[in-house]
Amino acid sequence: MKDLLDKRLLWVGGKGGVGKTTVAASLAVLAARRDRRVLVVSTDPAHSLGDVFDRELGDTPRRLLPNLDAMEIDPDIEVEAHLSRVTEQMRRYAAPEMMKELERQMRLTRQSPGTQEAALLERLSRLVTDDEAPYDLIIFDTAPTGHTLRLLTLPEAMAAWTDGLLSHNRKSEELGKVLSHLTPRRGRDVATPFDDPQEDPLSDLDEKTRDVARTLIDRRRLFHRARRRIENPEETSFLFVMTPERLPILETVRAVEALEAVNIPVAGTLVNRVIPDDADGEFLRARREQEATYLARIDDQLTRLPRPRLPWLPTDVQGIDVLEGLADRLEALGF
Numbered sequence: 001m002k003d004l005l006d007k008r009l010l011w012v013g014g015k016g017g018v019g020k021t022t023v024a025a026s027l028a029v030l031a032a033r034r035d036r037r038v039l040v041v042s043t044d045p046a047h048s049l050g051d052v053f054d055r056e057l058g059d060t061p062r063r064l065l066p067n068l069d070a071m072e073i074d075p076d077i078e079v080e081a082h083l084s085r086v087t088e089q090m091r092r093y094a095a096p097e098m099m100k101e102l103e104r105q106m107r108l109t110r111q112s113p114g115t116q117e118a119a120l121l122e123r124l125s126r127l128v129t130d131d132e133a134p135y136d137l138i139i140f141d142t143a144p145t146g147h148t149l150r151l152l153t154l155p156e157a158m159a160a161w162t163d164g165l166l167s168h169n170r171k172s173e174e175l176g177k178v179l180s181h182l183t184p185r186r187g188r189d190v191a192t193p194f195d196d197p198q199e200d201p202l203s204d205l206d207e208k209t210r211d212v213a214r215t216l217i218d219r220r221r222l223f224h225r226a227r228r229r230i231e232n233p234e235e236t237s238f239l240f241v242m243t244p245e246r247l248p249i250l251e252t253v254r255a256v257e258a259l260e261a262v263n264i265p266v267a268g269t270l271v272n273r274v275i276p277d278d279a280d281g282e283f284l285r286a287r288r289e290q291e292a293t294y295l296a297r298i299d300d301q302l303t304r305l306p307r308p309r310l311p312w313l314p315t316d317v318q319g320i321d322v323l324e325g326l327a328d329r330l331e332a333l334g335f
Contacts, residue, residue: 001306001334004237004267005031009128009138009229013255014241015248016144019272022317022326023241023310024141025052025070029320030327030335032068036136040070043124044143045116047072054319065320069135078119079110089215122219125226230264237267244271244294253301268306271298276311308333 004010005027012024021042028040039061042049049072050057053064059077061069083106090102109115127138230236238259242248256266274295275288298307310329317326 001268001308004239004335005034005036005137007137007235007237009140009236011140011142011236011238012241013142013238014144015251018241018243018248019310019317020241021048021052021141022323023239023270023272023330024139025049026317026323026326026330027335028068028070028139029065029323030330031137031139032065033327035067037134038068038137038139039133039135040068040139040141041127042070042072042141043120044141045075046143049141052317053323073120073123075116075120078123079116082115082119082122083109089211092211122222125222128226128229129222233265237265239267240269241272242269242298243273244291244298246294249294249297249301256302256305266305268308269298269302271295271307271309273312274309279312306334308335 010027012020012027014020021044024040028038031038040049042057047057049070053070055062055064055070057070057072059071059074061071063069087103087106091099094102124140127133240252240256242252252269256269259266275284275291279288295309310333313326315322317323
């Protein structure tokens with residue numbers, strides 16, 4: 001598991017309440033201690049990264065330790081920025097008398113299903129593909145499993161949506177030209193259908209159509225680049241955090257299968273809050289017996305993955321001093 005911290009991107013996920021944020025923060029402390037320049041990012045709309053570090057965090061990176069920055073992405077800020085960009089582009093093409101209605105539609109769009117996810121996906125994609133960022137490692141403290149899986153598979157959905165939108169407009173000669181440029185051609189790389197450096201794919205479009213097409217193509221290229229990096233095991237790993245209980249086990253097994261099915265590399269699982277061997281008392285004895293059956297189940301169902309175990313701590317995890325101690329424990333487990 002040690003090479004996890006040598007990657008460029010590390011995603012820490014799992015069911016809600018299993019300790020993802022604590023583990024992500026502790027791994028960030030451990031990596032920074034090894035002189036890696038680390039950014040740890042919370043993508044969960046219900047942020048708790050700042051609570052774990054006991055520091056106030058916002059939408060831009062804040063230095064917490066030498067080599068360690070942290071931030072919490074604000075989905076509302078992302079939606080506002082995203083819709084502002086769209087509105088500004090529409091303003092260039094719509095008649096002035098239509099703008100009032102278009103702005104009303106944009107206000108309604110703020111509450112539409114998927115708007116927050118689309119804006120969040122674009123922000124994450126820019127972080128994933130930013131080679132100029134001053135970091136060796138970016139750790140993503142993700143939202144609960146379902147939200148994260150949907151987010152990671154959204155690039156394909158958005159690409160399909162874009163193509164579908166343009167297909168419905170085939171009757172439009174100019175949009176038909178756009179569609180022809182967005183469709184992979186025979187013999188070309190399906191994953192990168194727009195990246196032929198010898199050719200300007202928009203050269204035969206008029207100026208107005210070229211601007212629309214350029215926006216669509218730039219977004220698709222961004223999502224494709226992000227997806228290729230997320231799929232690349234040389235750059236990316238996904239670590240699941242779970243507790244030895246029935247529901248987290250069921251959810252983790254399904255999530256691992258779902259990610260593997262779409263070629264996203266899963267490096268392992270961390271079994272958190274295991275009852276320490278020296279804990280005593282009748283209540284803990286009974287809990288330990290039940291826990292043993294779940295630990296055996298984890299070993300049986302996830303046998304192909306590393307499964308280190310982290311004991312239950314006597315206190316809550318809050319503040320950098322406690323995270324330093326947890327980083328020591330993770331290092332002792334082989335991280």
